[in-house]
Amino acid sequence: MRCAYPHCIEDRIAMKKLSVLFCLGLLLGCQHQPTRTATTAIIAAPPVAESLPPSAAIFDLPHAERRLTNGLYVLVVQAPTPGLVSLQIPVQTGSRNELEAGKSGFAHFFEHMMFRGTPRYPAEVYGALIKDIGGDQNAYTSDDYTNYYLNFTSADLAQVLALEADRFQHLDFSEEQFRTEAQAVKGEYLKNSANPIQKAFERLRAISFEQHPYRHTTMGFLEDIDNMPNQMPYAHEFFSRWYRPEYTSVVVVGDIDLQATLDLVEQHWGGWPAGNYHAEIPPEPESIAARYEHVRWATPTSPWLVHAFRAPALTTQGPESAALALVAELVFGESSALYQRLLVTEQSVQRLLVQSADRRDPGLFVIAAQLSDAEHAGQVTAAIDQTLVDLRRQTLDPARVQAAKSHLKYQFASAMNSADGIGAVLAQWLPFERDLATLNRYYQRLDAVSAETIRAVANQVFQDRNRRTISLANGDALPGAETQQSLDALSSAALSVTPVAAAVTAAVTAVYADFASAYPRHVEDLYFPIFEQPSDSPLVDVALVFRSGASDDPPGKKGLATLTARLLTDSATARRSLAEIKQRMYPLAAAFSAQVDKQLTRFSGQVHRDHLAAWYPLIREMLLEPGFDPADFARVKAQLLTDLRVNLRGNNDEELAKEQLYEDIYGSAHAYGTLNLGHGRDLERITLADVKQFYQDYYASDRLAIGLAGDRHNNISDRLTEDLLGLPAPRVPAAALPPVPTLQGSSATIIAKDSAAVAVSFGWPIAVHRGDPDWLALWLVRSWLGEHRNSSAQLYNRIRELRGLNYGDYAYIEYFPNGMFLMQPEPNMPRSNDLFQVWLRPLRNNNDALFATRVASYELQQLYQHGMTADAFESTRRFLGKNVLTQVASQTRRLGYFIDSQFFGIEAFPQYVSKGLAELDLDQVNAAIRKYLNPANAHFVFVSKDAKDLAAALASDRASPIQYNTSKPADLRQEDRRIESLRLAIPRARIHIVPVAEVFE
Structure with missing residues (x-):
């Protein structure tokens, strides 16, 4: 898998949550200075800085550095992350290094090629080994560098260092692989095309730079992307120039021995020969006019x-x-x-x-x-x-x-x-x-x-x-x-x-002034449970989770739960204006945010223990003393409507198709049948009185659970328990969910939208959740079929790797929004039932979309008819047994997953998975496949600019022969001929075209 992290503002601008640190983490110097003398320095320090005094070294984790004689820079860091290690390999090559005409976008393209294997470890062998260690792997390209990373268990450190050293020194790929990957890169360009801000930044660069390579984005000019399949000789030259030790750093962080890890890196990477290429980046002429x-x-x-x-x-x-x-x-x-x-x-x-x-x-x-x-x-x-x-x-x-x-x-x-x-x-x-x-x-x-x-x-x-x-x-x-x-x-x-x-100085300098009084500490007869995960971390996580959410939206007012939660965290309180709250929050580097799903609403934040005493009273006010200011209400509602109509419906075709799939399958009568953001006309009619009523009805103390993690010496638990008894008294009992809908035969919705690519999602309902006997079996099947952002999965391999049709192809059995921006799902979105879902990233046109949909359907048919093989079962079980640790790698995620486990009535997620996988056998898995994964009853959602053509093709089961830009193996072409006419069997009467302007209204 490639391109995990959007690097700059034009890539991050559409994200649900923007990481300020990601941007600021690049504020540093330039000019690399290679050395030819091997040196080592080991620095011991506490696990995390106890305080941050002026001019102190802000990074003081125990670490060691070594410069090898070939110029490679090695940094190893010891961190309190039991059993887990992260390997990061940044290379000093990005789009600034694309100097020749017609070669823009090549650094990003080559990032893709770096996963194509070596003579010793061909791509399929390399992928199998990464899967076997449970690795969480990806890469991204920026203007100035390309970074490759892999998160894994510490027991596999030696194997990982050997694998990656071989990849960086002996990359090998065929012309067929090269040309296929070029098609996938074009698919990545197309997936970005639905977002107008991408175009705005493309033009901004063009008018800002005349000579410097910053003139183009990391994706490159479209005409250069189109010509990439013909650039095979340059690919070898690019690798020889830039993938050299004098341009590379190896960073190992986690549960490691510093000296032993340095020696391991030198053992595997020390023989990498240095290069002698140096490029003169053309300076940009001085600007003379706006x-x-x-x-x-x-x-x-x-x-x-x-x-x-x-x-x-x-x-x-x-x-x-x-x-x-x-x-x-x-x-x-x-x-x-x-x-x-x-x-x-x-x-x-x-x-x-x-x-x-x-x-x-x-x-x-x-x-x-x-x-x-x-x-x-x-x-x-x-x-x-x-x-x-x-x-x-x-x-x-x-x-x-x-x-x-x-x-x-x-x-x-x-x-x-x-x-x-x-x-x-x-x-x-x-x-x-x-x-x-x-x-x-x-x-x-x-x-x-x-x-x-x-x-x-x-x-x-x-x-x-x-x-x-x-x-x-x-x-x-x-x-x-x-x-x-x-x-x-x-x-x-x-x-x-x-x-x-x-005028605001007083608000900043007096941030602690009126928070001196302590709160009572002893409380009896609590309505709500408290889950604590104390540690030696100086960071404190607080999660306040209510058993209410979008499923509680009343008829005609869909979006009320989300609007209420957003207003509580982004408006004035009864005591303070929003401006004052932000002024007080600012020096703390902390926040308080809301996440709304069907059955849970989470209010959460993380703060350094130095600032806990100043932060907590602010979030207490926000939750217990909301101001319900009319101006704030109007602003937040307008933002929510923009998120719905513009940011989702207008600018994100992939998420649009995924969310429409849920609405279509569950239907308006089901509590899961409406987008969490709500519907446009419903949002317009929601009043401030509706919000106040929802707050009183659904933010009651009997619906609350408290999660705390971090600094074991804080006393926040006692304050919370006393204060949160001030929530509204229980008023509305939890409503029972309707039964899971069933599908009889296949159907399709085509959203008609002027878009450069075709988005595809399809699936069907499954009455399964964590804790059910079949859940782990289906979770394992999902992983083998389409593990999120993982290149070893079957759909990814058959559609993207072998055929180069798009950017990626994944499968899910739990709700996973914003997957294009995330490597792992956010916790605290548990549902009592869900969908089995396949997500195909945007395809170039209707024909490609039909063919890719048929490939996915073909793979599902094969799976349903024949089941998983013993080898596939064992390799996926090994992967999940290790990979589960990366899903709870941070304190915040551990707490979130623990709260979800309480919702489902199971033990902590890593233990639940580990024990369950040990007891699982192939017969159970294949029985679950036969029970739940019959592809004959599926609903499909497409987003296409030529909806009528696509509808006609679906209704007639029109063949969709695929064309490649290179020769392909005979067995693959034979399979293509079978797939191109595969019947999807969607009756004309069950194909509906919906103008995009009507979606979610």
Whole structure:
């Protein structure tokens, strides 16, 4: 599997949850300096920093470094992650290294090729070995580097290091494999095409750079992607140039012995010969004037304004990078005056996103605003302009600058909660100087930045000549977007004022002031259970889970549960405005968020123990003393409607098909038959009184369970138990769920939408959940058939690897939303029953979509008729037995899975899986297949721009012969001929075309 992590703001912008750390983790220096002398340094330290004093080394886990004589940099880190290890291999090659014309996107393409095997371990053997160790593996490409990672059990460390060393030194692939992979990369490009912001950033780069390779995205220009199948000779040259030890780091984090691990790495990687290639990246000419461009988007979408400024390269030698990171937080973050004005008060913007300049070469500082209406373009542009002018003319409040530094450092600490989390952060820092010291130097620079320094850097960066602007909307123009004031002229006027935002200083500096009184500690006759998982971690996780959710939405008011939960976590309380809450939260680097599914609603957050006393009273107010402010209600409801109509329906065809599948199968009469976000017209009619009533009815103390994890010395449990007795009294008994619907024969829904690719999901209901006798058997079958984001699974192998039809193909027996952004499912979405579901990532056209659907149906027919083989059963059982540990690798996930186990009445998930797999046999698995996985009764959902053609093809079972760009083995072509005419048997009367505008309304 490839491309796990979206790297920059254009990739992350559609995610449900944006990781600020991911962006900030790249704020470091450049200029790699190879050495030819092998050196080792071992540093002992406590597992996690007890505090974060100024100028201290922020990364102080026990670690060792070694530079091998071939130039390879090795970093090994000991972490308190029993039995688990993360291997990260960042390589200093990204799209900035694509210098030749016609070769854009090649670093990303080559990331895919790196999984094609070696003479010793061909792709299928390599994949089987990774599966056997239960590995959680992926890779991603950025502008500046490519990172490969693998999470696994510590017992397999030696084998993994040997496997990966062989892959990096002896990669081998055929032209047929190369050309097939090129088709899959084209599929990845197409899957992004439904999101308009991708196009906006593509154009932003084009008008921002003339010579530098940052001119293109990591995916590359479409014409270059189309020509990739013909670039086989260049592929070998690319590998020889960049996949060399002097451009590579090997990072091992987890339950390891430092010295022994260093020696293992040197044993397997020390013989890798160094190269002698060095590229001169063409410098970008100095910018001389601002540029603006409008992008017309054909299908309905919210307007976007993207303002960017040419900014310096990343550095730890000067203050620029750290200062701009603070600007991103202070001036455009959630606690900023601009954010509060545009999103909370005026509600002219629905999302305000920022990315500081974080590249090895001079890049862009980006401010992106998703508008609530096109009419706001002028006032939003003016507000951003004035904010930048103020930043250049005035000095930021020093107290707020200190709060921002605290926020960033505690945010860093919160990432140190798993081997994978630690490794992922290091992999983002190391490619620039291949030196851990870079990370610590950056935070020392951060400590030294003053308010005056920020102003000086702002005057250097936010100049008219550095400005680039993209607007995107349905029309030929976005009136007001093109009218920009001269920042230089306005900033040069004489000014004598108090520091910016001095009015909020008291709110920041007095963050602990009124939280001094303790709460009573002894409570009897509790309604709710408390689950505690104490540890030595300085991080504290709190999860407040209610047995209520979208299944409790009343008729005609679908979306009420989600709207209520969002309002509680994103609005004023009875005591404080939302602006004050965010100001108080900000220096804590903590938050409080809600997740709503059918039967559970979770309110949760994580905070460093240093800030628990300040954080807890805020979340207490949010849950127990909601303000139910009408303005907040209107804003949150508008955002929810945008998420439904624009972000899901307009911009995410894959999720659209998956969610429509649930609605179609369960139907409106079932509690599971409506999208969690709700329906558009229902949301429009929901009132604030409805929200208040839902809160009283469904957030009662008898529906609550409390989960706590982390710092064993905190006393939060006693406070929670006392305070949460203040929840509404029990009023509404839990409703019984209707029986699981049954399907008789097959049917299809085709969502008619102007889209560049065809999305496909299909499945049927299964009355099975964790704890049922057949659940583990089906979970194992699902893994063999379509383990999420895993290249060893059957569907992935047959559709994507062998045929190159799309980007990936997966199977599920539990609800898994946002799978395109996640490697593992979020916990706390348990359901009493669910669907068996197959997700085929977007296909190029109707014919390919039909053929891929037939391949998946064919594989299911074979599985249903013949069952799993003994070898497939044993290899999948071994994989799951080890892989389950990676699913609970962090404290937050362990707590979430434990709460789910309580919901289902089973023991802790790793134990449940381990014991169950040990007792499971092949006969049980094949019996479960025959009982639940009959593909004759399936419902299909397609998203296609030519819905009528697809409907006709389905109704007539029209053949779908597939064409390749290379020769294929005779046995595969013979199988293709059988599959291309495979009957899906969907009667014309059971094929329905639905215009996209009517979906979820």
